[in-house]
Amino acid sequence: MELGISMFGDLSKDQATENLKKPEQRLQELIEEIRLADEVGLDIFGIGEHHREDYAVSNPEIILAAAATVTKNIKLGSAVTVLSSADPVRIFQNFSTVDLLSGGRAELMVGRGSFIESFPLFGYNLQDYDKLFEEKLDLLLKINGNEEITWSGTVRPPLKKQKVYPRSADQNLDIWIAVGGTPESIIRAARLGLPLMVAIIGGSPAQFRSRFDLYKDEYRKAGHDPAKMRLGIHSHALVGENSDDVANRFYPYYAAQMNRLGRERGWPPLSREQFEGSRSRYGALFVGDPQEIVDKVLQVQEMFGLTRYVAHMDIGGPAHSDIMKSIELFGTKVAPEIRKAVQV
Numbered sequence: 001m002e003l004g005i006s007m008f009g010d011l012s013k014d015q016a017t018e019n020l021k022k023p024e025q026r027l028q029e030l031i032e033e034i035r036l037a038d039e040v041g042l043d044i045f046g047i048g049e050h051h052r053e054d055y056a057v058s059n060p061e062i063i064l065a066a067a068a069t070v071t072k073n074i075k076l077g078s079a080v081t082v083l084s085s086a087d088p089v090r091i092f093q094n095f096s097t098v099d100l101l102s103g104g105r106a107e108l109m110v111g112r113g114s115f116i117e118s119f120p121l122f123g124y125n126l127q128d129y130d131k132l133f134e135e136k137l138d139l140l141l142k143i144n145g146n147e148e149i150t151w152s153g154t155v156r157p158p159l160k161k162q163k164v165y166p167r168s169a170d171q172n173l174d175i176w177i178a179v180g181g182t183p184e185s186i187i188r189a190a191r192l193g194l195p196l197m198v199a200i201i202g203g204s205p206a207q208f209r210s211r212f213d214l215y216k217d218e219y220r221k222a223g224h225d226p227a228k229m230r231l232g233i234h235s236h237a238l239v240g241e242n243s244d245d246v247a248n249r250f251y252p253y254y255a256a257q258m259n260r261l262g263r264e265r266g267w268p269p270l271s272r273e274q275f276e277g278s279r280s281r282y283g284a285l286f287v288g289d290p291q292e293i294v295d296k297v298l299q300v301q302e303m304f305g306l307t308r309y310v311a312h313m314d315i316g317g318p319a320h321s322d323i324m325k326s327i328e329l330f331g332t333k334v335a336p337e338i339r340k341a342v343q344v
Contacts, residue, residue, distance in 0.1 A: 001301060001306065001307055001308065001309065001338065001339065001342045002043040002044055002075075002232075002307065002308040002309075003042055003043055003044075003297075003308075003309055003310075003311075003330075003334075003335045003338060003339070004037075004042050004043050004044030004045060004046065004074075004075070004308070004309075004310045004311070005033075005037050005042060005044075005045055005046070005310065005311050005312075005313055005327060005330065006045070006046035006047070006048065006079040006234055006310050006311070006312045006313075007030060007033070007045075007046075007047060007048070007079075007312065007313060007314040008047075008048040008050060008055050008057060008312075008314060008315070009023075009026050009027065009030055009047070009048075009050075009055050009056035009057035009063075009314070010026075010054065010055060010056075010257060010314045010315060010316055010317035011023065011026055011053075011054050011055060011056055011317055012253055012256075012316060012317025012318070013054075013256065013317075015252070020053065020054060021317060023056040026056040026317070027056050027057075027063070029320045029323075030047070030056070030057075030063060031063075031066055031067060031070060032320075032324070033320075033323055033324060033327060034063075034067040034070070034071060034074070034076075035067070035070045035071060036324060036327050036328065036331075037074055037327050037331065038070075038071035038072060038073055038074040039331075040327065040328060040330070040331025040332055040335075041073075041331055041335065042074060042327075042330065042331050042335060043074065043075060043308075044074065044075040044076075044077060044107075044308070044310065045067065045071075045074050045075070045076055045077070046060075046077045046078060046079025046080075046109060046234075046310060047060040047063045047064060047077075047078060047079055048060065048078070048079045048080060049078065049080065049081055049082050049113075049118075050115060050117070051115070051117040051118050051121055052115065052117055054257075054260070060078040060079070060081060061078070061094040061095060061097070061098055064076040064077070064078070064098045064102075064106065065097065065098050065101055067102075068098055068101040068102035068105070068106075069101070071102070071105075073105075074105065075105050075106070075107055076098060076102055076105050076106050076107070077106065077107040077108060077109055077174075077176075078095075078108055078109050078110075079109055079178070079197075079234065079310070079312075080109045080110060080111040080113070080178040081108060081109065081110050081111070082110075082111065082112070082113035082115075082118050083110040083111070083112075083133060083136050083137060083140065084112050084113060084118075084119070084124065084129065084132040084133040084136060085113070085118035085119050085121070085122045085124050085132070086118075086122075086136070087156065088136045088137075088139040088140035088143060088156075089139075089143065089159075089164055091108070091110075091140065092140060092143045092144060092164060092173070093164065093165070093166065095107075095108045095168070095173055096165075096166045096167055096168040096173065097166060099168040099169050099170075099173060100166060100168070100169055103169065104168070104169035104170055106168065106173065107173060107174040107175070107176065108173050108174070108175045108176070109175075109176040109177075109178045109197060110137065110140070110175065110176070110177060110178065111177065111178035111179065111185075112129065112130075112133045112185070114180060128155065130184075131154065131155065132155050134188070135153040135154065135155045135156075136155060136156075137177075137188075138151075138153070139151050139153065139156075139159075140175070141175070141192070143164050144172050144173055144175060145172060147163055147164070147167065148161055148162065148163050149161075149162055149163075149164060150162070174195075175194060176194065176195045176196070176197050176230075176232075177189035177192075177194045177195070177196055177197070178197045178198075178199065178234075179196065179197070179198055179199070180198075180199050181198060181199075181208060181211050183211070183214060186211055186214055186215050186218070187214065187215075187218050189215065190214075190215045190216075190217075190218035190219040190222060190224075191218055191219075191222045192222075193219065193222065193224040193228075195229075195230035195231070195232070195307075195308075196215055196230070196231055196232070197232045197233070197234055197308070197310070198211065198212070198231075198232070198233050198234070199233070199234045199235075200233050200234070200235050200284050200300075201234075201235060201236055201284060201312075202278070202284055203283075203284055204282050204283060204284060205233070205235075205282075205284055205299075205300050205303065205304075206282065206303065208233075208304070209303065209304070212231065212304045212305070215231070216229070216305075229305075229307075230307045230308065231304060231305060231306050231307055231308070232306060232307065232308030232309065232310060233300060233304070233306060233308075233309060233310070234310045234312055235284055235285070235286050235309075235310075235311065235312060236254070236284075236285055236286065236287075236312050236315045237285075237286035237287060237293065237311035237312060237313055237326075237330075238250045238286075238287045238313055238318060238322065238323075238326045239287075239288070239289070239290060239293050239311075239325075239326040239329040239330050239333075239334060240288070240289060240322070240325065240326065240329070241289065241325075241329070242289060243288040243289040243292055246287060246288065246289070246322070246326075247275075247276070247279065247287055247288070249318065249319070249322055250287055250316075250318055250322070251272065251275055253315075253316030253317055253318045254270075254275065254287075254315060254316045254318075255269075255270045255272075255275065255316075256316055257315055257316035257317070258270045258315075258316070281295070281296065281299075286311060290329050290330075290333035290334050290337075291337075293311075293330070293334045294333075294334050294337045294338055294341075297309050297334070297338050298338060298341055298342075301338075301342065309338075311326075311330060313326050313327070
């Protein structure tokens with residue numbers, strides 16, 4: 001089972017001045033965090049893409065390229081690349097370049113995106129939301145599997161016997177599909193035989209059992225080898241030496257970010273009671289001491305048959321020192337116990 005960390009480069013707001021953390025500071029912190037994740041032996045580090053004032057990263061490939069020069073073993077991927085508003089040719093070239101820089105450690109996770117700022121920014125119509133992703137995924141997969149490509153669709157100009165370079169170190173990038181639980185997206189990934197990453201950031205993970213069953217059924221129906229099936233989840237997480245202490249430190253940042261997004265999407269404010277309920281044994285928030293996190297990860301691993309778990313640690317922009325401590329504990333205390341249990 002692979003264990004990793006993802007981040008978006010959240011920019012926290014100073015409670016006294018209302019000013020956001022400077023992006024240049026957060027980017028430097030990110031590189032330190034990725035380096036530490038590599039040092040403590042974690043398997044994967046993913047960076048997300050946003051085009052908003054409150055996030056520092058709009059282009060994961062740039063951060064991953066920088067991280068490739070200060071790491072040795074950890075896989076470096078996007079979490080996620082919003083493929084619908086990107087050019088698949090350029091995306092393939094960028095990630096192949098990261099792959100070459102890192103000695104074959106790059107991977108690509110693509111999704112439709114839960115934020116929509118990139119669509120008007122790059123000139124795409126939200127009415128084409130589904131068509132954009134479906135056609136661009138088709139093109140990306142064809143480029144990934146073929147050095148020379150002939151392709152035509154409705155969302156970009158056609159390609160005729162066009163060669164795309166550079167190629168990745170192993171010729172083919174590892175491409176995952178990221179979803180929030182939409183059945184159509186899950187079925188598409190299963191039929192294509194692509195590994196699936198599900199974001200579980202609210203409610204109870206058990207509510208997603210039917211989604212994983214759907215993927216497994218469609219994967220087998222499509223004739224793919226069940227032994228090659230790869231399934232993962234991404235959830236908000238932070239690890240501390242003491243459960244109550246890490247919860248107290250994290251809650252103000254987490255609530256501020258969730259409430260900021262909630263005002264945009266019509267969600268009610270997050271209460272402390274809801275926060276505590278979500279981080280309880282059957283909730284979707286993985287915040288607590290190492291043993292609590294071990295127990296929750298093993299619980300979802302058994303529930304879904306996971307091959308990967310990714311802890312998303314910078315939601316709301318908690319202090320860099322708290323994130324570093326969380327990475328250290330996740331790598332040195334949590335990961336060894338999970339690996340030992342899963343191997344048995």
